[in-house]
Every structure is written in structure tokens, then in C-alpha cells.
Amino acid sequence: MRSLTFVFILLAVAVHGATAVRPVVDLILTNAHVVTLNDQREQFVPGCVVIRGSTLVAVGPAALADGYTAHRTIDVGGDLVMPGMVNTHTHAPMTVFRGLGDDVPDRLRRFIFPLEKALVNRDLVRWGGLHGMIEMIEGGVTTMANMYYFENEVGRAARQIGLRAIVGQTVVNFPAPDSPEPYGGIALARQLVAEFKDDPLVTAAFAPHAPYTVDAAHLRDIARLSAELNAPVMIHLAEMTEEMTSIRRDHAMTPIEYLDSLGLLNRRLIAAHCIFVTDTDISLLKERDVGVAHAMVANIKSAKGVAPALKMFNQGLRIGLATDGPMSGNTLDIIGQLGYVAKVHKLDNKDRNVMPALHVVEMATRGGARALHLEDRIGSLEPGKLADLIVIDTSGTHLTPLYDVYSALVYAANPRDVRTTIIHGRIVMEDRRLLTVDAAEVKARVRALARTISDSVAAGIK
Amino acid sequence: MRSLTFVFILLAVAVHGATAVRPVVDLILTNAHVVTLNDQREQFVPGCVVIRGSTLVAVGPAALADGYTAHRTIDVGGDLVMPGMVNTHTHAPMTVFRGLGDDVPDRLRRFIFPLEKALVNRDLVRWGGLHGMIEMIEGGVTTMANMYYFENEVGRAARQIGLRAIVGQTVVNFPAPDSPEPYGGIALARQLVAEFKDDPLVTAAFAPHAPYTVDAAHLRDIARLSAELNAPVMIHLAEMTEEMTSIRRDHAMTPIEYLDSLGLLNRRLIAAHCIFVTDTDISLLKERDVGVAHAMVANIKSAKGVAPALKMFNQGLRIGLATDGPMSGNTLDIIGQLGYVAKVHKLDNKDRNVMPALHVVEMATRGGARALHLEDRIGSLEPGKLADLIVIDTSGTHLTPLYDVYSALVYAANPRDVRTTIIHGRIVMEDRRLLTVDAAEVKARVRALARTISDSVAAGIK
Numbered sequence: 001m002r003s004l005t006f007v008f009i010l011l012a013v014a015v016h017g018a019t020a021v022r023p024v025v026d027l028i029l030t031n032a033h034v035v036t037l038n039d040q041r042e043q044f045v046p047g048c049v050v051i052r053g054s055t056l057v058a059v060g061p062a063a064l065a066d067g068y069t070a071h072r073t074i075d076v077g078g079d080l081v082m083p084g085m086v087n088t089h090t091h092a093p094m095t096v097f098r099g100l101g102d103d104v105p106d107r108l109r110r111f112i113f114p115l116e117k118a119l120v121n122r123d124l125v126r127w128g129g130l131h132g133m134i135e136m137i138e139g140g141v142t143t144m145a146n147m148y149y150f151e152n153e154v155g156r157a158a159r160q161i162g163l164r165a166i167v168g169q170t171v172v173n174f175p176a177p178d179s180p181e182p183y184g185g186i187a188l189a190r191q192l193v194a195e196f197k198d199d200p201l202v203t204a205a206f207a208p209h210a211p212y213t214v215d216a217a218h219l220r221d222i223a224r225l226s227a228e229l230n231a232p233v234m235i236h237l238a239e240m241t242e243e244m245t246s247i248r249r250d251h252a253m254t255p256i257e258y259l260d261s262l263g264l265l266n267r268r269l270i271a272a273h274c275i276f277v278t279d280t281d282i283s284l285l286k287e288r289d290v291g292v293a294h295a296m297v298a299n300i301k302s303a304k305g306v307a308p309a310l311k312m313f314n315q316g317l318r319i320g321l322a323t324d325g326p327m328s329g330n331t332l333d334i335i336g337q338l339g340y341v342a343k344v345h346k347l348d349n350k351d352r353n354v355m356p357a358l359h360v361v362e363m364a365t366r367g368g369a370r371a372l373h374l375e376d377r378i379g380s381l382e383p384g385k386l387a388d389l390i391v392i393d394t395s396g397t398h399l400t401p402l403y404d405v406y407s408a409l410v411y412a413a414n415p416r417d418v419r420t421t422i423i424h425g426r427i428v429m430e431d432r433r434l435l436t437v438d439a440a441e442v443k444a445r446v447r448a449l450a451r452t453i454s455d456s457v458a459a460g461i462k
Numbered sequence: 463m464r465s466l467t468f469v470f471i472l473l474a475v476a477v478h479g480a481t482a483v484r485p486v487v488d489l490i491l492t493n494a495h496v497v498t499l500n501d502q503r504e505q506f507v508p509g510c511v512v513i514r515g516s517t518l519v520a521v522g523p524a525a526l527a528d529g530y531t532a533h534r535t536i537d538v539g540g541d542l543v544m545p546g547m548v549n550t551h552t553h554a555p556m557t558v559f560r561g562l563g564d565d566v567p568d569r570l571r572r573f574i575f576p577l578e579k580a581l582v583n584r585d586l587v588r589w590g591g592l593h594g595m596i597e598m599i600e601g602g603v604t605t606m607a608n609m610y611y612f613e614n615e616v617g618r619a620a621r622q623i624g625l626r627a628i629v630g631q632t633v634v635n636f637p638a639p640d641s642p643e644p645y646g647g648i649a650l651a652r653q654l655v656a657e658f659k660d661d662p663l664v665t666a667a668f669a670p671h672a673p674y675t676v677d678a679a680h681l682r683d684i685a686r687l688s689a690e691l692n693a694p695v696m697i698h699l700a701e702m703t704e705e706m707t708s709i710r711r712d713h714a715m716t717p718i719e720y721l722d723s724l725g726l727l728n729r730r731l732i733a734a735h736c737i738f739v740t741d742t743d744i745s746l747l748k749e750r751d752v753g754v755a756h757a758m759v760a761n762i763k764s765a766k767g768v769a770p771a772l773k774m775f776n777q778g779l780r781i782g783l784a785t786d787g788p789m790s791g792n793t794l795d796i797i798g799q800l801g802y803v804a805k806v807h808k809l810d811n812k813d814r815n816v817m818p819a820l821h822v823v824e825m826a827t828r829g830g831a832r833a834l835h836l837e838d839r840i841g842s843l844e845p846g847k848l849a850d851l852i853v854i855d856t857s858g859t860h861l862t863p864l865y866d867v868y869s870a871l872v873y874a875a876n877p878r879d880v881r882t883t884i885i886h887g888r889i890v891m892e893d894r895r896l897l898t899v900d901a902a903e904v905k906a907r908v909r910a911l912a913r914t915i916s917d918s919v920a921a922g923i924k
Contacts, residue, residue, distance in 0.1 A: 346763060398601075414798070
């Protein structure tokens with residue numbers, strides 16, 4: 001009896017000792033091939049990541065996990081664990097229109113704008129937005145920069161589903177679905193900034209549509225408000241031939257120079273596309289610390305051209321990857337962009353050695369974080385950064401064997417290889433099951449909206 | 463009691479009557495969105511396909527199924543049923559090397575040929591070949607045209623797994639893994655033709671590597687043997703700048719004209735790549751009824767250029783899509799090619815309206831069948847054709863909503879959307895489970911081979 005008591009005391013001491021030296025954390029992913037994308041591009045095989053709350057506490061060899069007591073530990077069975085991808089420019093609610101009007105000319109003015117005028121409302125934005133966010137989470141995107149109408153619905157949906165987002169309220173010089181008055185978007189954007197002040201996931205932004213759909217006076221207003229409120233600005237820039245011609249004609253400048261003259265070219269700006277940029281423009285974008293969203297798939301599908309992203313990347317600009325909206329690029333995952341970015345730049349530069357796989361993965365992760373000026377918080381797996389990360393199933397035939405992880409991601413992976421997505425320390429998808437939203441309900445709502453849209457298109461819109 | 467007997471008699475008559483008028487078939491897929499790719503490009507929603515043995519008996523509205531008694535009926539729940547895709551040029555066993563030496567210059571002579579010389583043997587070809595075929599079946603490919611060494615192993619593996627194949631024994635002017643003598647491949651090809659004579663799935667072919675690695679005398683021999691044995695010939699053609707230069711220098715001809723002068727340009731030839739072809743070459747390829755394998759992804763990854771496939775397609779050439787080998791394009795499914803083919807031709811022609819989605823799907827199916835001169839048997843879903851077809855899951859977020867099936871396939875689908883693959887009337891994959899091969903064993907073998915390959919590469923090959 002006495003010896004049994006002694007054993008109990010020993011046990012109690014041992015347990016107490018162990019817990020005393022082992023910090024308690026929320027989640028550990030272990031038995032992982034950890035691809036950190038940190039400054040040294042370290043990989044740990046087998047490795048682990050340790051998460052407390054919204055933050056990465058430790059990233060390193062699997063043995064590190066022994067130093068912690070975790071509420072939950074997931075053995076990922078050798079799969080890849082890497083930073084979540086950043087989609088630097090999209091229009092998520094447009095998923096409801098996906099696949100309409102492909103392969104037809106002058107879509108923007110003859111098709112998309114009338115369609116939006118007739119059909120876009122708060123309900124469509126909410127359900128279409130959630131649908132797009134589900135697709136992004138399923139495809140390994142943990143942060144999006146979105147531009148649309150009724151953008152507060154997008155922000156609320158992002159907050160609900162748990163996707164990190166910059167949400168930009170569209171501003172245009174014509175009556176919009178969410179504003180009977182031209183430029184009503186500016187007031188809506190101010191409300192948006194107020195609504196999402198200090199939100200840990202969602203940042204509100206101004207989204208003037210383009211330099212050819214917002215006049216100089218309003219662009220100046222937006223520059224001033226952006227500085228006052230410290231709110232980002234997103235814009236389509238140097239994307240359209242009509243844009244290039246009209247700004248050259250009216251201002252004798254490139255679109256980049258024009259925005260600079262209005263005070264918009266600064267560290268709060270995220271410029272989407274930048275296809276038609278001169279070397280001087282590139283220097284200016286760098287000097288002004290502007291973020292660039294490179295939307296390769298959308299740009300070539302519309303035959304606009306290939307943005308000089310290789311030059312921008314090599315010169316150290318803040319450049320990330322983007323899908324654009326689902327009427328432009330059709331899908332919203334970044335994995336589907338990787339192969340295009342690598343291969344089309346090789347083709348465009350007539351050199352198979354440029355834009356190697358590693359650089360493409362960098363643009364998809366830390367590059368995207370830099371483009372959104374969030375690199376102090378996301379874009380790589382490092383202690384102290386936010387826990388935005390994904391698990392990629394490497395068991396697929398197409399990923400076997402796996403000699404080089406960057407090559408596999410860029411030249412062979414597809415978005416369905418993403419198993420698990422964690423944002424801000426919260427598991428939003430596990431083994432392909434969405435945990436923060438009723439995905440079936442969203443799909444049913446989107447299908448119902450699609451029936452209405454089909455009928456409207458059949459009836460000639462108007 | 464009497465009335466009960468009467469009911470039994472009535473029932474017996476009814477059952478007898480029904481079976482008497484209902485032909486017995488093996489398999490019906492019903493409740494399908496059937497995309498026939500027939501001459502009228504008909505779709506049936508809801509539709510069905512009816513299979514007896516290796517052949518399609520009926521294709522049409524779902525109600526058609528009521529006219530048959532089937533051993534098995536599968537309700538596909540509204541998913542797409544379409545012709546299997548044709549991969550018109552690949553090197554399946556090279557899956558074991560996938561991802562090695564990406565983004566490096568002069569790979570063929572400095573990397574691939576030495577690697578193959580050191581490591582390729584019968585065992586590697588068998589397991590690597592099966593692995594590649596699994597990937598194709600998982601990605602919706604039902605017919606492949608393959609070129610490699612130890613090609614009888616490839617043919618046997620195709621027969622086992624149930625993949626339709628043209629298998630081409632490589633012929634080169636240097637000692638090869640399967641032949642210590644230069645040109646030993648010619649004798650091996652003759653044996654191959656004998657081994658697969660009258661095989662319902664596998665057709666043997668000669669595969670002279672290229673006009674710059676096989677001399678004129680041997681190319682003439684191959685032309686003669688191909689005619690004698692009625693065997694196809696596959697070759698890499700107009701692909702490399704060194705090829706263009708040397709043939710111009712030595713023969714004052716284009717590679718197409720050169721092959722024509724040797725008697726090789728005819729309806730038995732399948733020419734891979736055809737990047738550098740003149741308008742005269744295109745006319746000659748058409749006139750001689752040559753099949754062309756368009757390998758867009760591989761061609762741009764190596765920065766070689768964009769083959770004028772749009773022109774060839776529009777002029778009615780026999781042109782299909784191809785992945786090339788997994789060291790060139792990395793993946794072996796054709797779905798992954800579709801978006802590239804649509805978008806890069808738009809970019810190359812500076813016109814967003816060219817190469818619409820429908821034309822791309824045509825090239826992937828009936829076009830590929832035409833390129834292999836198999837269009838009387840495969841390439842569309844029509845009564846009398848062979849039952850090579852796939853089921854595509856349309857429930858994915860990225861495929862919702864689905865307004866246009868061709869647009870969805872080309873701009874949004876990925877190979878993991880393929881649910882079920884049927885070849886020659888045999889279900890080879892059902893709900894993503896391989897039924898004709900132990901996929902886990904193949905993966906384990908490939909991983910073991912990959913360890914040996916890694917060690918050899920680390921040791922500097924040799």
C-alpha cells in the first residue's frame with residue numbers, strides 16, 4: 001500500500017514536471033513535409049508546425065512538437081504543409097456568371113456591364129461571394145483581394161467563412177447595382193472602412209474600377225480618403241488598349257504616370273494586371289512601393305497580352321498572382337495559375353530557364369503577401385506570423401514520384417490536391433470538408449441564381 | 463384462387479412480352495448529360511448510353527434505356543458522359559523521371575539521354591508505363607499513342623490495364639537501352655508488330671525518334687516496312703531548332719518535305735509537335751493525310767514556340783492533343799491541356815475569339831481519333847462505335863454553375879473531376895477506383911525506382 005502511494009506521488013510529479021516545461025498550444029501538424037518559403041526557403045522533412053490561437057509558435061523538424069502540449073495534433077502522413085496562397089485580385093461573387101459569354105468579343109461593355117446592371121443585388125453578392133470563397137479555400141487560397149459591388153456583403157461573408165480578405169468597394173462613373181448615382185461607391189467605401197475597422201481578418205478598401213471609368217477629380221478624392229483612413233486602394237491598371245489610347249490622348253501619359261500625377265501611386269495601392277507598362281512605369285511602381293496583381297490566365301484568355309511580370313519579379317517589385325474574376329479566368333484557385341505563369345513567361349521570353357518553379361511558388365505565397373503589404377503577417381511559415389497554411393495531398397499519381405516540391409506544385413498539382421486549409425489558426429477545410437459554411441446550401445442558392453440568370457440571358461438581358 | 467391464377471398468367475405474359483422485345487445488353491449509363499461529339503454535336507439531357515460487349519448500341523435520351531434489359535445500369539446522377547480523350551503522343555514509362563531537371567537548358571542530350579542510357583530497363587518500363595497509364599485513366603484518357611524503349615512491355619501493360627494504345631518501338635542511331643546496336647529498334651518493332659497482330663486494344667508501330675536521330679536510309683526502310691506490315695509510324699517532327707537547321711543545311715528542305723522525299727509522309731504517319739511548319743508544309747501534311755499530335759504544354763514549357771495548330775485545325779487536318787512525356791509536360795491527362803490550347807492560341811493570334819472551347823474539346827476527342835486514323839471506331843459517342851467513354855463529376859464548386867459544357871471542360875475542369883473511365887466496354891476506373899490493376903503496388907514500385915534514380919542523379923548519373 002505504501003509503495004503504491006509512492007508510485008502515485010512519482011507519477012504526479014512526473015506529470016506536473018512535463019506540463020510545467022511544455023507550453024500548451026492549440027494545434028500541431030506533424031509528420032509533414034514543411035515548405036516554409038522563409039528567407040532561407042527552408043524545408044523540414046519530417047517537420048511540424050505549432051499553432052497557438054491565430055499565430056505560428058514554432059516551425060521546424062518534427063521533434064520540435066515534443067516540446068508542446070497541444071489540444072489537437074494532426075499527423076498529415078508526409079503530405080506538404082506550406083503557406084496558404086494569396087489571390088491578389090478577384091471578383092468572387094461573379095461565380096454565378098462563370099462560363100457565360102466565353103470566346104466572344106467586347107464582353108465588358110456589351111455583356112458584363114448590362115448583365116450586372118440587370119441582375120446584381122445584395123443576395124447575389126452574398127451567395128456568389130460565398131461560393132467563390134469556398135472554391136478558393138478548396139483550392140488553397142487563404143487570402144483574397146476582392147473588388148465588387150455590395151462589398152460589405154463580401155466582407156461579412158469572408159468573416160463568416162473565415163477567409164482573410166481585402167474587400168474593395170467598386171467606384172464607377174455610371175449608375176451601379178449598389179448605387180443609382182455615379183460615384184456612389186465612394187460613400188459606400190467609407191461605410192465599409194468603418195464597418196470593418198480593426199477586424200482581424202477583413203480590411204476594407206476603395207476600388208475605383210479603372211482610370212477610364214473614374215474621372216481625375218474622383219481619383220484624387222480617393223487618394224486623399226485612402227491616406228486619411230489608411231485604407232488600401234485597388235484598381236484595374238494598364239489592362240485595356242482603349243485605356244492606353246484614351247489616357248495617352250487626354251493626358252499625354254501612361255496610366256501609371258497618370259495615377260502618380262493624381263497621388264494614387266503609393267504603398268496603399270494594389271494595381272491589377274499592369275500588362276502595358278514601360279520600363280519607366282516599372283521603376284515608378286517600384287519606387288512608389290505599389291503592389292501588382294499578375295493575372296496571367298485571364299490576360300491571355302482575353303488575348304490582351306503578357307504582362308512583364310518576369311521583369312517586375314526580377315527587379316524586386318511587390319508582385320503576386322491573381323485569378324481575376326470567374327468570367328475572366330473561370331477558376332479562383334491559385335494552383336491553376338502556377339503552370340501558366342511558369343510556361344507562358346518562358347514562351348514569351350523564348351527561354352526555358354526563366355521563371356523557374358520556385359519563383360512562381362514565391363509569387364503565389366510571399367509575393368502575394370508583399371503585393372498586399374501583408375508580408376509582416378502572412379506569406380511564409382515562420383514563428384510569429386499568422387497561421388495561414390494549407391496541406392497538400394502528395395499521394396496522387398500525378399504527383400508521384402516527388403523529386404522537387406516546387407516543380408510538382410507548378411507543373412503537376414491541381415487544386416483538388418489541397419486537403420486542408422487553415423486560416424488565422426482556424427481549420428476552415430479539413431480533408432476537403434468545409435467546416436465554417438454549409439457548402440451544399442451555398443451550391444443550391446447559386447444554382448437557383450443561375451436559373452434566373454439563364455432565363456434573363458435567354459430573354460436578351462435588358 | 464382462380465382470380466389469383468389469372469393475375470399470375472397476366473404477369474407472366476407481361477414479363478415475357480417485355481423481355482421478348484427488349485434486347486439484352488451489358489451496361490447502361492443513364493441520368494447522364496451525354497455529350498456525343500457526333501457530327502451534329504448533339505447533347506442529351508437527361509440521356510443514356512447503352513453498351514453491349516465492346517460496342518455502343520444506343521446513345522440518346524434517357525428514355526431509350528427502357529428498350530433494353532441490362533446486366534448493369536449505372537445512374538450517373540446528372541454527370542457528364544462524353545467520349546474518352548485521346549493522348550496522341552506520350553512516353554508513359556518516363557513518369558519515374560517526372561520533375562527531374564525542370565527549368566534547365568539542353569536537357570535532351572545532357573540529361574535525358576544519359577539518364578535513360580544508365581537507368582532504363584524492362585522493369586522500369588513496365589512499372590513506369592503502368593503508372594503513366596493509371597494517370598491517364600484517372601484523367602479521362604482512353605487511348606494513347608506511346609513511343610519508348612522495351613515497347614512490348616508497354617503494349618503488355620496496356621493490354622493488362624485495358625487502355626487502348628498505339629505502341630511505338632523507338633528507333634535511334636545510337637545504342638539504346640533496349641538495343642546495343644544502333645537501329646536495333648527496327649528489328650524490335652517488327653517483333654512488336656507480330657506480337658500484337660489483331661489485338662483489339664493494342665496496335666504496334668515503328669517510332670523513329672526524329673529526322674535528326676535516324677538517317678535517311680533507315681527512314682526509308684521504316685517507310686517500306688510500315689507499308690508492308692500496315693503498321694503506323696510515329697516521329698518527333700519539326701520540333702527542334704537544331705533539326706530545322708541541319709535538315710535545311712543537308713537537304714535544303716523542311717523536315718516535312720524531307721520525310722515526304724523518303725516516302726514517310728502518308729496516312730500511317732503520326733507526327734508529333736510540328737511547331738516549325740510552313741504553309742506549304744501544312745498543305746502537304748493535309749494532302750498526305752498525316753496525323754498531327756499537338757503538344758502545347760510541353761512546347762511552351764520548353765520555350766520552343768506555338769505550333770500553328772489553329773491553322774491546321776481550321777484547314778481540316780487530322781490534329782489531336784498530346785501531353786508529350788512527363789519530363790516534358792509533367793502530367794499525362796488531356797484535360798490539363800485544354801485550357802492551354804484555348805488560351806495560348808488566343809494570345810498567339812491576338813484574338814480572344816479564336817480557338818473556342820468547342821474546338822478544343824473536338825481536338826481532344828474526335829480530333830485525336832482522326833490523328834490516329836481511328837475515327838471510324840472512336841472519338842465520339844455513336845451507335846456502332848467502340849465504347850470508350852468517361853464520366854465527369856460536375857458537382858465541384860469550380861464547375862458550378864454549368865452554363866456551357868465545353869466552356870466548363872476547357873476553362874474550369876481538372877483531371878480529378880473524372881469519376882469513371884470505360885474502355886472497349888470495360889469499366890477500368892469506377893468512382894476513381896482502378897479496377898484492372900493494383901494501383902498501390904504500382905505506386906510502391908515507382909517510388910522504389912525513384913529512390914534508385916535519385917541516388918544515380920546524386921552520384922552524377924554515368
